[in-house]
Amino acid sequence: MLYQRKTLPDTNIGDPAPLPAALVGLSDASLADLSAALGVAADETGFAGQGFFPFTPEPPPPPPVDQLHKVDFLRLFTQAERIAIRQAAKVNPIVEDYQDMLDAATVIRLSDPDIQEGIPDLEDAGLIGPGRAAQILSGENP
Known part of the structure; x- marks a missing residue:
C-alpha cells in the first residue's frame, strides 16, 4: 500500500510511496499525526509535524465513447x-x-x-x- 506524506494540517510532501521502515506497523491513526504518536522520536526521525495517509489514486477517466x-x-x-x-x-x-x-x-x-x-x-x-x-x-x- 502507498501512503502520502503530508505536513499537518494538509500539504502533500513528495509522491506517494511505501512507508519508511521505521513507521511500518503503526496504526493509521498514529500515522496521521506522528508528533502525537511518537513524541520526541518524531523530532529525532525528522517526522515532527507530519503524517502519513493511505493513498488512493484517482481512477482513470473512462475511455472516450466511440x-x-x-x-x-x-x-x-x-x-x-x-x-x-x-x-x-x-x-x-x-x-x-x-x-x-x-x-x-x-x-x-x-x-x-x-x-x-x-x-x-x-x-x-x-x-x-x-x-x-x-x-x-x-x-x-x-
Whole structure:
C-alpha cells in the first residue's frame, strides 16, 4: 500500500510511496499525526509535524465513447432535436439521405467521417442547438 506524506494540517510532501521502515506497523491513526504518536522520536526521525495517509489514486477517466448502439446515439439528441431532424428529412433530400443512412445502421461510430461531417451540418442548419454538435460528437448526453 502507498501512503502520502503530508505536513499537518494538509500539504502533500513528495509522491506517494511505501512507508519508511521505521513507521511500518503503526496504526493509521498514529500515522496521521506522528508528533502525537511518537513524541520526541518524531523530532529525532525528522517526522515532527507530519503524517502519513493511505493513498488512493484517482481512477482513470473512462475511455472516450466511440461506438454506440443506434438508440444510444439517438439519446445524444434531445427529443426536440430528433423531431426537428425527422421533419427536415421530409422536405430536405440531404437530411433525408442522412436519416436513411442512420436508419440502415445498427451501430454508430462517432469517429465515422459521415457522422463527423453530418452532425455539424445539422447544427449549421439549426436542427440542433449551438454547441450541440461538439457535445454529441463527444458522446455527451443532453
